Amino acid sequence: NAGVTQTPKFRILKIGQSMTLQCTQDMNHNYMYWYRQDPGMGLKLIYYSVGAGITDKGEVPNGYNVSRSTTEDFPLRLELAAPSQTSVYFCASSTRGQGAGSPLHFGNGTRLTVT
Amino acid sequence: AQSVAQPEDQVNVAEGNPLTVKCTYSVSGNPYLFWYVQYPNRGLQFLLKYITGDNLVKGSYGFEAEFNKSQTSFHLKKPSALVSDSALYFCAVRDSALIFGKGTTLSVSS
Numbered sequence: 759n760a761g762v763t764q765t766p767k768f769r770i771l772k773i774g775q776s777m778t779l780q781c782t783q784d785m786n787h788n789y790m791y792w793y794r795q796d797p798g799m800g801l802k803l804i805y806y807s808v809g810a811g812i813t814d815k816g817e818v819p820n821g822y823n824v825s826r827s828t829t830e831d832f833p834l835r836l837e838l839a840a841p842s843q844t845s846v847y848f849c850a851s852s853t854r855g856q857g858a859g860s861p862l863h864f865g866n867g868t869r870l871t872v873t
Numbered sequence: 874a875q876s877v878a879q880p881e882d883q884v885n886v887a888e889g890n891p892l893t894v895k896c897t898y899s900v901s902g903n904p905y906l907f908w909y910v911q912y913p914n915r916g917l918q919f920l921l922k923y924i925t926g927d928n929l930v931k932g933s934y935g936f937e938a939e940f941n942k943s944q945t946s947f948h949l950k951k952p953s954a955l956v957s958d959s960a961l962y963f964c965a966v967r968d969s970a971l972i973f974g975k976g977t978t979l980s981v982s983s
Contacts (some may be wrong), residue, residue: 762916792969795975798882798975798976799975800963800973800974800975800976801917801963801973803970803971803972806969806970814969816969816970848916848917850916850917855969859905859907859922859924859967861907861919861922862909862917862919863919864916864917864918864969865916866914866915866916867914867915867916
């Protein structure tokens with residue numbers, strides 16, 4: 759049971775490039791989330807999904823897109839990378855939504871630098 | 874809007890001493906509160922949660938947290954700190970997803 763797996767671990771992008779951060783989970787969780795972590799700022803929610811085919815914006819969605827075609831996968835797309843998107847990105851999943859108090863299971867993160 | 878605040882950026886304690894990491898919250902309705910820990914270059918790990926019931930919640934690795942409604946606090950505690958407890962600790966509150974505090978770095982010295 760691998761849990762939540764994120765790839766790549768590290769990436770350097772030039773301004774204006776695009777990339778997809780991959781996230782997959784093998785726990786059959788319906789709920790998945792993308793957070794970004796900036797030093798001293800905690801974690802900010804980018805997008806979340808309550809099941810295959812359903813996504814919704816979080817607190818900081820601008821500059822990002824997501825899709826959820828399967829229960830297992832929840833990729834995050836950066837279309838035109840900007841220096842402000844330099845951050846550590848975490849994917850997480852849970853069995854039920856936060857209304858039920860389900861703990862989040864996190865991946866180990868992707869460290870992205872945009873120069 | 875739901876929010877949590879962690880008033881201390883860093884907490885330093887000596888090994889064997891009790892530790893407290895502070896968290897206060899602001900919510901409408903009943904709060905669902907969480908503590909997570911992050912070790913270097915890793916994702917966050919769930920420690921414990923409060924939803925309802927006993928105000929003292931016990932969690933992983935000997936940690937516990939006390940929910941105090943009158944003070945709107947949910948402080949994380951451990952009776953005897955270990956060097957291996959050194960990490961970044963996050964308090965969080967339920968919304969459509971979790972809302973995290975800015976984190977508190979705990980440093981336990983030997």
